[in-house]
Amino acid sequence: MTAPEPARCIVLISGGGTNLQALIDAERDGLPVRIAAVISNEPQAYGLVRARAAGIATRVLSHRGCASRDDYDRALARLIDEFRPTILLLAGFMRILTPRFVAHYRGRLLNIHPSLLPDLRGLHTHRRALESGARVHGASVHFVTDELDGGPVIVQARVPVLPGDQPETLAARVLQREHLIYPLAVRWLAEGxxxxxxxxxxxLDGQILDRPRLLEDEEAPTEGR
Known part of the structure; x- marks a missing residue:
């Protein structure tokens, strides 16, 4: 029996691309995807270097000079669709996407966000978590909708907020968990x-996710596993 073709992924980035690297590593370890291209709106994004080192095609489409968000998103969609993706992944892509763009990729567009959504949507989540006195922080993978960071959450990972934490130390611990939950959600999507x-x-497996799955539960051993 012939193995199914891996899902074709496009990854959108704007910066360093550590979640992209986690996906590249996971693909090498058997994640059933093929990252067909990495696209950035920032020509100096270090994630492009990571992609080229892995032999992945890269493209840059700057948003600067576009007359509107609609114009940019139309051009971006045309570029993405040249690669015939089945899955589109946002990995630190610092653009607010238009409703038409989101609708075009509905059900196959994921994002990872550094908070336990629906808490702390938007930017500067680690600083805001500390300022709020939160004792637990974390990250979420969600389907993208036209509500900013408001799409259905699939899986989350929690980390404790420790005495003396600064935004940088908290961010580093959250990022470690991001690198686990994003490939997990991508695997579920790629496998149907x-x-x-x-x-x-x-x-997930035909059952409505009335609450996000937790990485801690996915990692816990079960009888017969």
Whole structure:
């Protein structure tokens, strides 16, 4: 029996690309995807260097000079679709996407966000977590919708906020967990186990996710495993 073709992925980045690197490493370790291209709106993004080192095609499409977000997103969608992706992944892509763009990739567009959504949407999440006195922080993978950081959450990882934490130390611990949950969610999507229903609800193995899965539970040993 012939093995199924791996899902074709496009990854969008704006910066260093550590989550991109986690995906590249996971692909090498058997994640059933093929990263067909990495696209950045920033020509100096270090994630492009990571992609080239892995032999992945790269493209740069700067948002500077575009008359509007709609114009940029139309050009971006044309570029993405040249690679015929089945999955589109945001990995530190610092652009707010238009509703038309999001609708075009509905159900196959994921993002990773450094907070336990729906808490702390937007930027500077680690500083805001500390300022709020939170005792637990973390990261979330979610389907992208036209509500900023508001799409259905699939899986989360939690980390404790420690005495003396600064935004940088907290961010570093959260990032370690991001590198685990993003490949996990991508695997589920690539294998067809994860879907987004017409009702807007995410399903894993056909069951509605009425709450996000937790990495801690996924890592816990179960009888017979």
């Amino acid at each position: 186990r994860l879907t987004l229903g017409d009702d807007g609800l995410p399903r």
